[in-house]
Amino acid sequence: MTHPARESQARRLAAELRLDRIVLDPAPALGPSPLRTALAAWGSIPADCTHQLLVQDDIAAPASLLGLLPAVVERHPDSVLVFYANWDSRNGAMTRLAALAGAAWASAVPEEYTPTLAVVLPAALAREYVSGVSAEGNGTDDEALAAFLRATGRSARVSVPNLVEHLGDESLVGNGIQGIRRSACCLPEPRAADRLAHGWTLDHVExxxxxxxxxxxxxxxxxxxxxxxxxxxxxxxxxxxxxxxxxxxxxxxxxxxxxxxxxxxxxxxxxxxxxxxxxxxxxxxxxxxxxxxxxxxxxxxxxxxxxxxxxxxxxxxxxxxxxxxxxxxxxxxxxxxxxxxxxxxxxxxxxxxxxxxx
Structure with missing residues (x-):
């Protein structure tokens, strides 16, 4: 998913990762809207797909990312799978705790936004999300997804390590004030990714x-x-x-x-x-x-x-x-x-x- 201002950047990333399509903000004249663009992307899933990976345009990821997902999805077929957590977020803190404990996944913190730089949703859940969320107003895609998951009694899993890194410190929607926004624990290599298909999840801590x-x-x-x-x-x-x-x-x-x-x-x-x-x-x-x-x-x-x-x-x-x-x-x-x-x-x-x- 991308905005016309970053379309060339998105096309390079899609080529690197061998992704099959790019979804542009459907109404850029109204001002950048990650939520509007995300809903358009989640709404574009082909009928015969079981899951969709959606990435934003300002990430770095291993070229093998797409090939790693089938085994991971088979292990967690009904889960929302997140492959990045901001290093100064509570999801980032949970990711680090899981990494230090030896876990392969961390349950996302439900009270916080769901990181959406790189996410896999089951297709049925994505359709439910699109039908139940409005793109009107000033909502963001990460807050909207978190609210949807809370309302439906679900939670996301964050990969440990993260396979995706955020690039730069610019933002089309004002997040540049946060400075550089790096992963809490990024290791984008196959040896680490193999753990995601076999390792345990750190679910809940008091x-x-x-x-x-x-x-x-x-x-x-x-x-x-x-x-x-x-x-x-x-x-x-x-x-x-x-x-x-x-x-x-x-x-x-x-x-x-x-x-x-x-x-x-x-x-x-x-x-x-x-x-x-x-x-x-x-x-x-x-x-x-x-x-x-x-x-x-x-x-x-x-x-x-x-x-x-x-x-x-x-x-x-x-x-x-x-x-x-x-x-x-x-x-x-x-x-x-x-x-x-x-x-x-x-x-x-x-x-x-x-x-x-x-």
Missing amino acids: FLPYMRFQLAHLLVDIVQEGRHRREHLRWQDALAAEDQLTRQLSEHAQAGRRTVEYARTAALFGSGFADELWIHCLLIGWQLGRISDRRVAVGLGGGDTAVRRLIRERALATIGPAALPPERRGALTPDERELLTRFAERGVATWRPSVALA
Whole structure:
């Protein structure tokens, strides 16, 4: 799917990926509308197709992408499959957590937009979506798809690793203010993609650590008087009733301030940022321990592999840059990126050394 302003770019991508058609915004004179264009694309599925892959025009993807999909679709025939998650989104945080836990898929965060740079929908679901969503107004395709999935009791799966990367920092609909928007964990190679047809899915976590506005947060499940809800809270508020947990977190945070990685990060980006990022990484390590304990308890433990270590390294490498202000992310030097990767590695491993990289 594309806009006339990017048609030549879209045609190059379609040729690279061997895609069978391009859908242009059907009413570009009204102003760019990803939702209008997406609905036109989803509405163009041939009658004999079971699934459709839809990609946007500003991505990079492996030439083998189309060939990888049949095995993946066979494994998850009724699922919405997403192959990119923005590195500073909650879906990005869930993707990284799944990557570090060794999963091949992550359930998308239902409260957030559904990433739509590269999506596979079952044809029947796509037709239901097109018939039930209006292209009028100022809606976006990612928010509209998320709302549709929530309303119909469905959720998407995000590939781990992502197979698609977002290119550039321009946007026809005003997203350029977010700066560069990279994948949370991109590894577009067949060895990684093979996992998607066989690996397990990280479905649900009670606490999802994520960063927002350079501050550590948790998406928390709360059950009160038999009713279930999810809240987005600063970590102090989320853990206010957990005295022992908060005390352990504080002890690990104090120890972190004595590390070389912390000192260098604080000098470059400020001690406030270093504190929040360290807390965030500690919480990831703590949650990974909970996931590991749960999987071992049901007999789903497993050894590491070279590919898994590479995926985890890619995930660790985006934790720090994604937490920075948008204007700072694109200006990082290679040495700064390496520092933030090692900072994240050490922080994640501190609470549960068993999840450190081999």
